[in-house]
Amino acid sequence: MWKDWIRPFVRPLPQWSPVAIVPPSHAVTATLHWDGQSMDVTTDHTVASLNPLMIAISFDASEQVMLEYNDNATGKLLGLLRLSRTALIAIQDASVAIYHVEAGEHHCLAWPRRSWNTWLQNRSMLKNRASNHLNMAPLAAQQLMVAYLCPRPVVLVSVDAPGQQNIFPMDLIGPLKRSGLFSFALRSTNVSEPVMREVRRVVLSNVPAAMKGIVYKLSVHHKEPLQDWNALPFPIRPSKEFGIPAVVEALRIQELNIVHSQVIGLHTFFLGHVVSDEHWAEGAQLHHTAGFHQIYRQRQDMAFAEV
Numbered sequence: 001m002w003k004d005w006i007r008p009f010v011r012p013l014p015q016w017s018p019v020a021i022v023p024p025s026h027a028v029t030a031t032l033h034w035d036g037q038s039m040d041v042t043t044d045h046t047v048a049s050l051n052p053l054m055i056a057i058s059f060d061a062s063e064q065v066m067l068e069y070n071d072n073a074t075g076k077l078l079g080l081l082r083l084s085r086t087a088l089i090a091i092q093d094a095s096v097a098i099y100h101v102e103a104g105e106h107h108c109l110a111w112p113r114r115s116w117n118t119w120l121q122n123r124s125m126l127k128n129r130a131s132n133h134l135n136m137a138p139l140a141a142q143q144l145m146v147a148y149l150c151p152r153p154v155v156l157v158s159v160d161a162p163g164q165q166n167i168f169p170m171d172l173i174g175p176l177k178r179s180g181l182f183s184f185a186l187r188s189t190n191v192s193e194p195v196m197r198e199v200r201r202v203v204l205s206n207v208p209a210a211m212k213g214i215v216y217k218l219s220v221h222h223k224e225p226l227q228d229w230n231a232l233p234f235p236i237r238p239s240k241e242f243g244i245p246a247v248v249e250a251l252r253i254q255e256l257n258i259v260h261s262q263v264i265g266l267h268t269f270f271l272g273h274v275v276s277d278e279h280w281a282e283g284a285q286l287h288h289t290a291g292f293h294q295i296y297r298q299r300q301d302m303a304f305a306e307v
Contacts, residue, residue: 011118014291015141019304020209021151026302027297028078028150029070032084036063041067046174046183053101053140055081055147056269058179059089061095063138069149072243073302078293079106091260091271094179098264101248106145108296117292118142119258129201135266145290152302154215157184158203158223159192160244165229166192167245168221171288172267175206182256182274184194185267190222193268204240204271209286209307240276251285253278 021027030042041057045067048056055067064294067081083099109117122138136144152171159166186193196202206214209218214233229236229245237243237256246253256272263269297303 005135010120012124013117015121016148017291017294017304018154018209018212018290018307019151019287019289020283021287021292021304022069022282022307023153025151025207025287026072026217029072030150031068031070032057032059032061032065033068034065042150042176045150046176046179046181046185047144047172048185048269049267050144050172050185050187051135051140051266052264053136054086054149054264054269055083055099055101055258055260056096056104056176056183057099057183058094058096058116058176060085060095065099069146069183071296074300077107078149078296080104081143081146082100089260089262089271091181093178096176096179096181096183096271098269101140101143101147104146106146106290106292108149108290108292114166114292117137117156136167145292148290149293151289152286153206154288156205156207156215156218156247156250158239158244158246159195159199160204160242161195161199164206164223164225165190165245166195166273167232168192168218169215176271180273181259181271182254183271185264185269186261187222188266188268190268191225192221196258196270197268197277200272201242201244202256202258203242203244203246204254204256205250206285207247207250209284209305211247211249212286212307215286229274240278242275249277251281251283253280 048054069078082103087098089096125138233246256277258272260271
């Protein structure tokens, strides 16, 4: 029908697509470029803060760098971010560079639809600013979508300490491979943020994509602690070393010992060492990617499975 044809031109694409990917994902390569040099940082860059938008990389390349995302199947440049170093975190024998996102662009949609969709999305974000939980300006949100060209896994984070127990979803997580560290950025208003800084222990449950609905409902625990582990809609088990409750159905369970935390903008940036890493099952894990990335993959007949 004509309504189906005209809809993409009057409504913006979804900003995010929840997708099912069997890890590790080899769909996209992230490459860092500086001073005529380059390095693969696919497993070595994470989001350190949303506001301002910061990227963490465990390699101090240069003050000004460019991060490119390329489709491994087609070789196409999907997008890029221009970064400016703002800080360097030194931890024992490792270091993590914090870069501010100065500019970004994607090439998943052809012109003029790319520009038109950006305008539609920006208008929608401004119109619904009060309900925009990201608290980001439209330009920064567009740049964040570029960072999600590398699909980001969604995990459930478990916290257990005297006086508070909690479990909530996160996707601002990931390894910083060269440093041997694992990072995650948590909104500083999260009810468990002070506890995590104090006890310095968390457990990550890498959940199957089929659990998306349950995972999203647990977002309420960013503001409200869990009252009873037994009230969860799925079985739990104690983690290997810490004994913190983790999801029985998890594909993978990781225990992290937090070694550093600092406030960056509206987020607290945590760095930790993986104490234990148990792979319990193979399967598709819940991930998030940019909506325009999924549209690009659909047109190439290689779309991620949607959930």
